[in-house]
Amino acid sequence: MLPLLRQIKGVHTIKGSSIELKASILVEGVSADDDSLAELGRKYKEQNHGLFGWDFEDHVDKLLPDDFCLPDGTVVQFRMNSRSPYRVRKQGSDMLLSCNGEDICTVNWIERPGFYSQKASSGRDMVKIGQIGGEDCLFFCYQNYCAHFANNKECYFCNLVSTSKTYNSVLKKKDIDDIGEVAKAAWSEGKVNHLLLTGGCFNNQKEVELVSKVIASIKRHTGFERVPGTILPSPAKGDHLKMYYETGIQAIGFSMEIWDEKLYSAICPGKSEQTSHRQFLQSIEVAVKLFGAGNVYGVFVMGLEPRETFLQGVEVLSGIGANVVPFVWSPNPGSKLEGHRAPSAAWYLDTTLEAADIVLKNGVPPGTENHCFRCDGNSLLHDALRLKGIE
Ligand code: SF4
Numbered sequence: 001m002l003p004l005l006r007q008i009k010g011v012h013t014i015k016g017s018s019i020e021l022k023a024s025i026l027v028e029g030v031s032a033d034d035d036s037l038a039e040l041g042r043k044y045k046e047q048n049h050g051l052f053g054w055d056f057e058d059h060v061d062k063l064l065p066d067d068f069c070l071p072d073g074t075v076v077q078f079r080m081n082s083r084s085p086y087r088v089r090k091q092g093s094d095m096l097l098s099c100n101g102e103d104i105c106t107v108n109w110i111e112r113p114g115f116y117s118q119k120a121s122s123g124r125d126m127v128k129i130g131q132i133g134g135e136d137c138l139f140f141c142y143q144n145y146c147a148h149f150a151n152n153k154e155c156y157f158c159n160l161v162s163t164s165k166t167y168n169s170v171l172k173k174k175d176i177d178d179i180g181e182v183a184k185a186a187w188s189e190g191k192v193n194h195l196l197l198t199g200g201c202f203n204n205q206k207e208v209e210l211v212s213k214v215i216a217s218i219k220r221h222t223g224f225e226r227v228p229g230t231i232l233p234s235p236a237k238g239d240h241l242k243m244y245y246e247t248g249i250q251a252i253g254f255s256m257e258i259w260d261e262k263l264y265s266a267i268c269p270g271k272s273e274q275t276s277h278r279q280f281l282q283s284i285e286v287a288v289k290l291f292g293a294g295n296v297y298g299v300f301v302m303g304l305e306p307r308e309t310f311l312q313g314v315e316v317l318s319g320i321g322a323n324v325v326p327f328v329w330s331p332n333p334g335s336k337l338e339g340h341r342a343p344s345a346a347w348y349l350d351t352t353l354e355a356a357d358i359v360l361k362n363g364v365p366p367g368t369e370n371h372c373f374r375c376d377g378n379s380l381l382h383d384a385l386r387l388k389g390i391e
Contacts, residue, residue, distance in 0.1 A: 019074065021076075022070065022380060023328070023349045023352075023380055024086075027342050027343075027345045028086055029055070032064070032089070033088070041112070043112060045113065045116070046064065047064050048127055048128070048170055050140075050141050051141045051163070051198065053162070053332050053334065054378060055079050055330075056080060057080050057082060057333065058166050060166060065110070066078060066377075067110060068088075069108045075110075075135060075375075076107075076377050078377075079330055086099050095107050095109060113189055115130075115182060115186050120177075122175060122178055124178055129179060130179065130186065131170075132191075133196060134374050136193040136375060137371070138183060138186045138194070138229075140174065141198055141199060142173075144160065144170070144172045153270030154270060155257060155269075155270070156335065156337050157304065157332075157336075157337055159332045159338075161334070162333065162334020180217030180218050180220055180221035193374075194369070194371060196229055197211065205240075207233050208243045208244060215227060215249055216248075226248050227249050229250060230249070231251070231252050231253070232297075232299065237283050241283060241286050245290045251367060251371065252291055253297035253299050253325065254280055254283060254287070256277070256280050257304075258305050259300065259305060260305045294365030294366060294367035297324065298313065302327060307347070307351045310326070314355045314358045318359045323364055325371065326380075327378050328342065328348055328378055349380070352384045356381060356387075357388075368382075373386055
């Protein structure tokens with residue numbers, strides 16, 4: 001593999017490390033020539049739009065990578081933007097990434113899992129049931145539905161409905177046994193290390209009952225006593241927290257989205273009516289006691305609030321033993337904020353490095369058994385922690 005060929009120059013950059021490059025690619029998007037895409041869907045893993053779309057443009061008739069790896073293994077989400085300065089082209093057997101025509105480094109598309117070509121015993125295509133995020137995270141969305149769209153109260157950054165209508169590429173509801181079979185097939189290939197399980201937005205009691213059945217099916221098919229990975233349900237509260245713990249999943253996440261309370265209400269009008277900032281915090285504190293420090297996540301869309309309030313959130317959550325997953329915001333098609341721009345790569349980098357310092361200072365166990373840098377092409381925090389020796 002070629003090393004980094006040269007540091008990036010010009011308006012979009014920074015000094016040339018993988019995390020800087022990743023931040024810049026996530027903010028600017030990337031495109032790829034047809035030759036480099038030729039073996040997607042056969043040799044290399046393609047996008048299947050299990051829940052949200054992260055590209056800056058829709059690409060209904062074109063297979064694109066979900067994500068790719070930089071030379072040091074950093075995983076980067078592929079966000080299609082035909083106007084991006086970043087472009088991947090095929091040269092011999094290498095994929096070369098360039099910025100404004102200057103070669104930067106080779107990249108690797110991620111191998112397509114074998115189960116993507118298999119069928120469950122029900123006859124359904126496994127790839128329409130579960131997908132791999134990054135290199136090692138098996139993702140199931142048990143229901144692609146959110147009631148907030150019906151009354152125009154969806155979160156401003158969310159394109160769940162538009163993605164589902166545009167691509168229609170996965171099953172909206174999944175059969176419980178199918179999910180267990182896909183988990184077994186995926187784990188038996190030896191590449192998957194964690195599970196990520198989520199739905200859109202649900203009635204809490206029905207959701208916890210469904211998740212219990214899904215995890216039971218996964219345990220039955222894989223033989224796990226406790227399943228390494230994370231459940232990211234509609235905001236879990238009260239008795240449901242214990243019920244989620246008792247399903248046997250090792251970690252739980254809370255999609256708080258925005259730390260600043262007023263911005264949270266403005267950007268997430270429907271969700272904030274149902275779950276306040278205070279309720280999230282109370283639930284996270286209870287969840288840390290049940291699941292253990294490091295096994296609870298506050299999940300944020302990073303870039304829609306000031307650095308100061310975001311970092312306050314990291315301080316408070318890591319102070320009570322929770323980890324943080326901050327996704328780099330994509331102003332994606334179909335969301336209310338389509339066509340806007342995220343903050344600069346330098347903003348993301350500086351803010352994330354400070355967040356990593358806060359997490360380390362508070363001594364939160366890294367929780368990499370449930371979620372790691374190889375799962376995570378759209379967040380920079382694991383990469384920042386890797387720089388500080390946490391993998
Ligand atoms: S709660 Fe918000 S982010 Fe989640 S699916 Fe609904 S609109 Fe999208």
